Amino acid sequence: MRPAGTGAAGLMTGVERGAAMGDGMSEEPDPYAVALVRGGPRAAVTVAVLALRLRGVVEAGRPGTMRTSRAPAPTEHPPERSAHPLERAVHASLYRPAGMGELLRRTRVREALAQLRTELTGAGTLRTFPPGPTLAARRLLRRTRAERPLPTGREGLSRHDVLLAVALHGTAALTLLEPRFAVDAGLVGRGGTADKGLLPHSWGGGCGGSYTDGGGSDPGSG
DSSP states (O other), X not given: OOOOTTSHHHHBOOHHHXXXXXXXXXXXXXXXXXXXXXXXXXXXXXXXXXHHHHHTXXXXXXXXXXXXXXXXOGGGSSOOTTSOHHHHXXXXXXXXXXXXXXXXXXXXXXXXXXXXXXXXXXXXXXXXXXXXXXXXXXXXXXXXXXXXXXXXXXXXXXHHHHHHHHHHHTHHHHHHHSHHHHHHTTSSTTOOXXXXXXXXXXXXXXXXXXXXXXXXXXXXXX
């Protein structure tokens, strides 16, 4: 991404990001960047899982876990090369079922998150120390949330709209737009049987943690 002192470039898609979303838009907020800024690594990975769910290539596994779909749509498996790198990393990392905590620990997901953080740091959206969004990015995020309030339902929403709603509003949007999958896959609630290990809650750690622009924790945000 292009460096930008305001942090705006880090939340907005460039031409390459628009192509990656498959919608041709060049000035739409990037759900993955928005999610990482708002909620940290877990939120960004949740958006990637949801993107794969909407493509029909990931489904809920045993309680609190997710897995690649046993009957994917022929044209959707695996995710196309134009898919976001984090989306591809999550799909590849579900070579065996995993809960969110385990998924966040898998190497390809950690690498994809690190790359996204590097891009956002270069764009002036994230700071290195202490890790987290810059003040300008937090202001832009608040403005974007105000301009795109929580939807009332799925009707009329594109795939991009659904991902962006979850990126901006976290659990509130996820449980509204994909309620059963969110619970069954362990994206909200206490998590599943494969996800008992608790990780340190550190925004910059790449595994758990969260950030909310209003202060405090947002452990269920996706």
